[in-house]
Amino acid sequence: AEAGSFPAHKRWKIVFVNHVTTNPFFVPTQYGIQDATALLGMDYQWTGSANADIAEMVNAVNAAIAAKADAIAVPIVDPKAFDKPIQAALDAGIPVFAYNADAPSGSSNPRLAYIGQDLYLSGYQMGERIASLIDSGLVALFIATPGQLNIQPRLDGAVAAIKKSGKKIDVQTIATGATVNEELSKIKSFFLGHQDLKGMFAVDAGSTQGVAEVMKESNLPAKGVHGGGFDLLPRTVDLIHDGFLDFTIDQQPYVQGFYTVVEAFTFLASGGLVGPANINTGLKFVTKGSVDPYLTTSTRYEGKSTKAQIVPRTGAIKG
């Protein structure tokens, strides 16, 4: 990093392996990586699997080791599969960080630190929110691809929280499919067959947008139906603003990239003395009340613009 008081160093290369490389959710993550690597004089590579194929991700980690990367970051979306490759990287002197998804607590995974939000926990918190909104009746939980490891834990968390609440909520989980087109139609189908439902929630970005769309089409908030989900697709944000969706959950993808790079840098610069520290990137419920900044600005930090920018803000800072 020339700008800082660091002596000249190699342009370290950090390889980000990802489970859904082309998912819009991770566009701001990549901007965070770009900004941090530019700042710190590093290079990066964005690679992995497009559809959460674990074998593909393991191959990508191994390829990074073979290519002698200086640091590796990987979402640990499988409880065991990454133990060995991460150990191999560490053995080869390559620091490995987990971001976006971490190994389950109590696991023996040797990653140095985790930057992100616990997937199961985020689902659990959504479940608590659902239980606070709805007392009884049918609640639909939509999932794009059941069993896919970046979203299934959220569903499990949500179901657990709802059960724990003791309320007489009847949860049904529905698979919606891998693409937004399908997701919308499927959610509509389910709704048409179950017009007495009390809530519709989703654990992935596309289904969340679909829920919002269906809530709008049949004007469900007026009938007391609640809805919510994850991530900040443009359409989702619009419809929260229009009051059709109760909430969506923001996990701050930008910083998941940014901080990971910074941790890798400090680790490499300090010879391993400094760096590995877990960072909880938070879990923000975005509601009609707090959605405005997402709407009025179109920024790199939310992935909606490529422009480098400083966003001015005013007024008191609210939670």
Place this chain on the structure above:
Amino acid sequence: MSEVMEALRGEDIVKRFGPVTALDGVTLTLRQGEILGILGDNGAGKSTLIKILTGFHQQTSGKLFVGGEETMLRSVDHARSLGIECVYQDLALANSLSIYHNMFLNREIIRRGPFRLLNNRAMRERAAECLEEIGVHVPSVDLPVEQLSGGQRQAIAVARAVNSNARILLLDEPLAAMGAREAGLIIDLILRLKAKGGLSIVMIMHNYAQTLDIADRVMLMQRGRVTYQREAASTSVEELMDIVRREYRAMRTSAQ
């Protein structure tokens, strides 16, 4: 046991394909050791009859007797186990396979040993010899049959059947694409085989003169029926031609 044993007999065989009646009650006998020539119009049902005798099609009704015993031919394999081999009109060759593999298709020579591997060398050599015998020249027996000329292809199919140690040979227009010289050699070969004894042959032919030369008996088929049967020695090309024309005219008038 009568003196002349029958190799194959069909009684009142009917075959329908959906609304099409291909065979409309055919009765025939193939005697042991004879060559029966079948002549007839296009679409008369000759190939359909052959395919029933070889177990490829099953008759809609009627009875079949092999060696005097009533038999329902369930499959080509079944018929083959009873010693019936056939050359089909469409030749039944696998285009992408070599000449020698086609020549031994489903009757491959196997090497000794537990794995039952193919003995390609033996098949290659036997195939070359065999084509030599019927005077058909091919650049190499390794060529896929799709690169062969029409007559060469037919020669492969005929050679396959003729070399099979069958007791009953069914040949559906085996000489249709053959050159005159090659046809002559094949006829010689068939007559030699017949002379060895134990072999009965049905040949579908369109060349009347050739048929009368080679067959012991001829049979005429028209529109799914047998319209004429005679010892070859006691008829002539002219007589056969006359019958065909007469029957055809009769059919036409009755249809109008």
Place this chain on the structure above:
Amino acid sequence: MSEVMEALRGEDIVKRFGPVTALDGVTLTLRQGEILGILGDNGAGKSTLIKILTGFHQQTSGKLFVGGEETMLRSVDHARSLGIECVYQDLALANSLSIYHNMFLNREIIRRGPFRLLNNRAMRERAAECLEEIGVHVPSVDLPVEQLSGGQRQAIAVARAVNSNARILLLDEPLAAMGAREAGLIIDLILRLKAKGGLSIVMIMHNYAQTLDIADRVMLMQRGRVTYQREAASTSVEELMDIVRREYRAMRTSAQ
């Protein structure tokens, strides 16, 4: 202009398929209005020659003249635009299509109007008439050709070419699968067409007697070369057979 004009001429035509030499320098002339019969061994290169004359294959070397002008036949369409039609030995039928569609394949009757829709009714009727003319019975012209017998299929292919108003007709074993009666009717039809004038025909045949009956001139091919040419009137089946045997023996001895 000489009195007898040439319809088609090939000079020293060579065709190789990879290592196989199918035609080894063939020179031939088809005179205006004549029927040229080509006889010969299997694999002699007859079909290959025809496929070059119809623009389907291109010769490796040698010259072609159509109506006296040197022409490189680029494609079947090109040859057809020059009035050349062909019946191929493999018949070139589309199995899943109906009889009448096959009969008019690539020469369909089109309805008036901007959309150039097919006139199926007209094709259906003309197809039925046409098969009637050559005495071939089919249950319905709507049947897919895959359900036809060998001879019926051949009749479709021949009828297609014969009804095309071609000036040059190339027929590759057009009677191979035909019944004797049907073959006779087709020969009559061809002779009638020829009598109308303006039509020149090449016929590949294996039946020497039939060929001498119908052809004006005959040509013998063996192993990629023309080994004999003569006016039909001045030769006989016996002479032809003798030549074939002699040539074959000569080849065999030189090869050993």
Place this chain on the structure above:
Amino acid sequence: MTDVQKAGRRPRRWSNALGRSSEIRIFAVALILCVYFETVNHDFLLTGASLQNLSQFIAPVAIIAFGEIMLMIGGEIDLSAGMVFAFAPFIMHFALEAGLPPWLAILVGVIAAALVGLVNGAVTVYLRIPSFVTTLGTLFFVNGLTLTISRGTPVSPPENSALAPFMGEWGYSEIIWTLAIAAAMHVLLRHTRWGLHTIASGANPLGASEAGIQVRRLKLGNFILAALLAGFTGILEAFRITSIDPQAGGNQIMFLAVAAAVIGGTPLAGGSGTIIGGLIGAAVLGILNDGFTLIGINAFTFNMILGAAILGAMIFNIHVVRLARKGEL
């Protein structure tokens, strides 16, 4: 009546019915499925919203299937269709941003799709690469291109455009397009030389070229047609879901389209095919998908039931319906 007339006319009706029988059979299956779902859940068909939603399950798969059918008849396939589906609306988007009027932008999007088809066709036909490989290549290429030009982020289709309702926004517009395109494609396949020659070159490529049919030109055209239809469907869907998503379509929809074609009676191996069958095939898949979702099958068991239903429906299609018809005769 003479023999000629008989051969020429008489068997026309039953033979046609026989030719169409695969369409009739699969149609019977679709009907029975409708009856089943309607019985289980009365909201399946008889409300406007349901019908509309069902139509939206069917439409995109059907339109893409039409293109695939033309290719499959000739023994080819377009694996890239799902990616072209995602690609075309982005091109439309950029054309709009560049200031073109909506109708022209749509046209530009469709033309861009057709260009992918041209590449698919040219490489397959003139460079003789199997179309499975060619379109596997363009599948990846177009997917990467879409991701790159979109930067991975969805955008919105033109809002409040007068064209939008016609182009998918209005609930029934997509199925109307589907039916119109089905009619046109049916005529193309069954009543023009193009269609007849496509079938002939699929059934016997060598024979067709011996007959002088320009097999390669036909294939090229069908590749373009398939890509164009896929791109157009992508644009319709973008208007419907009011979002242009770089992840839209994908291999999933291509796969379903090919499945619809096969279920409808077009064999993968080529040589024959039916547009109407493909439409009904898409309907069967759509009904199953919609129906089971509507009656609320659980996420984990959904695919199990869907798979069993597909098998059951097809076995029914081929055996029971045929037996029933035989009894009738």
Place this chain on the structure above:
Amino acid sequence: MTDVQKAGRRPRRWSNALGRSSEIRIFAVALILCVYFETVNHDFLLTGASLQNLSQFIAPVAIIAFGEIMLMIGGEIDLSAGMVFAFAPFIMHFALEAGLPPWLAILVGVIAAALVGLVNGAVTVYLRIPSFVTTLGTLFFVNGLTLTISRGTPVSPPENSALAPFMGEWGYSEIIWTLAIAAAMHVLLRHTRWGLHTIASGANPLGASEAGIQVRRLKLGNFILAALLAGFTGILEAFRITSIDPQAGGNQIMFLAVAAAVIGGTPLAGGSGTIIGGLIGAAVLGILNDGFTLIGINAFTFNMILGAAILGAMIFNIHVVRLARKGEL
């Protein structure tokens, strides 16, 4: 030398080379790709870790491809392979939980896979449903079944089992399995009646059954073989990545396997095929995937470059290599 001997022997060598030429050509492509990646990044081949990783890119696709090749030769396909891949290790897992020893549990997993193949084959062959539809049905069914029995959560394969190193855990074990299976399958296809009859029934199904070949039994067997190989691959991969994941494999790997088969020279339309070609086809895909990842191509442009490279490699394969060979002659 007499004519007989000539026809019987002489052209044996060149004709064999010609028969194999598609394998030789695609092998040349694989070599050139290796040289390219090795030049760009010296770590591509010449370190143990790289070679091992490359081998793991290739192995699973190749083994599944072998099964698909046997089916494709007969004009069939198994779409469910990727789902069986995910299914078999779960059955193994439950067998272990039930107390079976590891080797027996593995066997049970493979047999479960084979049972899916039996269903695929029986429905296709005896109920005459096109295999595309049959295996589409089982694809969904098996996927749903895997999700249901696994409850969507991954589990671990047996740890510290003495078998594990042989079954994929040791870096090179998978590629050794691949080579061994390739050898066995090659012999099966080229040197046994089973293989010969498979080719014959693909090239001419009617003719093959006229010749008395039991086309249906062969197909049934090949469906079982394909499913068995897919299940076995799933187990190998589970040991390698030390996790049994309900979403593993999927359509992606099936798709790549079919692509490897086609790239290697087995046409989708059937009638011919080569195991060695499929192996090299999988190698080409693996080299491209591994190579571009190793030299650091980003995900968004990755597919673009991969797609272009597939097209380029195949055009090179078919044209440049052939021309070069011609020059040599």
